[in-house]
Amino acid sequence: MARLFGSEISLVILMVMLYLVVRTLLPLLAFVLAWWLLSRLIKARVARLPRVPLNLPEHSSSPRRKDRRIYARKLRRKPGLRTASRAATAPRSWHFASAVLSLMVLIATVIAVPDGARFQVMVGNLIGYAGTVVEVQVPVAAQSVVLQAWQPALAQLGRPTAMRYPIARTGGEHEAHAVVPVQVRLLGDRMQVAIARPVDAEMLRAELARLAGLPVEAIHVQQRDVAPWRESSWQPLPRL
Structure with a gap:
């Protein structure tokens, strides 16, 4: 028991650390990626601009020191040169717009x-979690009726989750709450319901059979891992 409790604490700490890393690095990564893409766009646009002519006598002064250096270098190579050009540069407004x-x-x-709790739900949907899967075989036309009859019981079986983590800008802590929803999957004439918590199989079968008017034997319940984002066709239980 102590070992199980210790492993759960370790998983909670690991999830909090993962969330803090994602919350910190993801915005920075998005900023760098946006800056890089906009810089490439600006360079591509500048490359299409015509070169800027430099019509400067040897001893003339230009408002741009860089232009004078370019012309002087060209003049040393070709003493008779009286015209030169330089590559176009991007306007400052482009760089300002890119930064904004x-x-x-x-x-x-x-x-x-x-927030942390919803992030935890998203990670669970991706990597999977231990759950209870209910399966019943009913005609496609009757599936919506059965699901509507089950709605009162299934709506209460979402698994609450919470995460407490520090807030750097305030120095305090924040506790976020979310619910791992019940998932529904329709596979032809088979309807599956995934509950993100262990439940009493016999009591659940009896209650669902009573609500939908089905024989208990028609409802099958099993405990297995569920990964809604990696398995096809899972959808959160609709709210009626």
């Missing part, structure tokens, strides 16, 4: 990152 857009991507990513 990258910052907006950063802010949007910070807002879009879910």
